Amino acid sequence: MKKTSFHTGHINEDMSLQITSMADIFIIILVFLLKSHATGTMNVTTPAGMSLPSSHIQDASVEGLKITISKTSVQMEGDHIAELDNFLFTKPALQPGGPSNPLAKAFGQVRKRQLANTKPTATGESRIIIIADKRAPFSTIKTVMASAAMNGYTDFKLATVRGD
Amino acid sequence: MSSYHAAKSHVPLNQDFELNMASIIDCFTVLIAFMLISASFVSIGILDAGVEAAGVESTTTTTPQVHLMVTLRDNNTMTIALSGKERLSQQIQRNSGYYDELKQSVLNIKSRWKDLNTVTVSAEGGVPYNDIIRTMDTLRPHLPYIAVGGIL
Numbered sequence: 126m127k128k129t130s131f132h133t134g135h136i137n138e139d140m141s142l143q144i145t146s147m148a149d150i151f152i153i154i155l156v157f158l159l160k161s162h163a164t165g166t167m168n169v170t171t172p173a174g175m176s177l178p179s180s181h182i183q184d185a186s187v188e189g190l191k192i193t194i195s196k197t198s199v200q201m202e203g204d205h206i207a208e209l210d211n212f213l214f215t216k217p218a219l220q221p222g223g224p225s226n227p228l229a230k231a232f233g234q235v236r237k238r239q240l241a242n243t244k245p246t247a248t249g250e251s252r253i254i255i256i257a258d259k260r261a262p263f264s265t266i267k268t269v270m271a272s273a274a275m276n277g278y279t280d281f282k283l284a285t286v287r288g289d
Numbered sequence: 290m291s292s293y294h295a296a297k298s299h300v301p302l303n304q305d306f307e308l309n310m311a312s313i314i315d316c317f318t319v320l321i322a323f324m325l326i327s328a329s330f331v332s333i334g335i336l337d338a339g340v341e342a343a344g345v346e347s348t349t350t351t352t353p354q355v356h357l358m359v360t361l362r363d364n365n366t367m368t369i370a371l372s373g374k375e376r377l378s379q380q381i382q383r384n385s386g387y388y389d390e391l392k393q394s395v396l397n398i399k400s401r402w403k404d405l406n407t408v409t410v411s412a413e414g415g416v417p418y419n420d421i422i423r424t425m426d427t428l429r430p431h432l433p434y435i436a437v438g439g440i441l
Binding site: 144145147148151152154155158159161162169177178179180181182187254257258259260261262263264266267270279280281282283284285286287288 | 310311313314317318320321324325327328331332333334335336337338339361412413414415416417418419421422423425426429437439
């Protein structure tokens, strides 16, 4: 019978990991992850418990003033602007015809700052990205859009989650 | 005599050196772990929505022959209204498969009015935002310019 190394009791101790191929795999994973980071240009932070609606849209590389509508508040670039009661504006905060007082004031201040800093022809500054919970009623979305539109923000982008 | 000179004169230069791969692998492992933790696996899409302002004249030189308006109502229905050279009003029940019915209606209208590429989406106050987005998502492949109505 042919004796194998197992039967002879001689264990080959010169067993080393193929470090070079492992490094190759790691480089590929690293490049893939770096590429994913670079292409996901839009940075969206949502409050806890918020779920965005889904769509099959592809493009996402836009910048603009981010407005987040959650169950309890409306935030502008992360700053709390208006209180909501179960997705609804409270009555004293609303103006006749739709817009909200604190929102209109906040939009007005930001718009004034933008116009002071940029050329009057710059249109990219009038863009609003609405990041709203899928359960929010249209009346709330309408109030936010009306408050923005009356301060010169006319380009609305609605943030969604891609796919189902 | 220094050791350098000694090595130069007596020991031949060894060109068969190896990189210390273990430390490089360590760095890669840390980097990959960091990137995986900070990576976002949810990708964000953006729906373009214009605002249809009441009473404001259109700046376009050519007036569209027909105007399509889709209105979502609180009573779980949807109205597809066509105005202009053709007048049409169709009501759809907003149940689970209404997107297919909406798509079919829009395709029927598009077959008659090939230059139609604008639609106004409006809704009553209590309609969830998700329904509006799903409606816009259904309409967008056939009618690329979507305006949100009833804002101003």
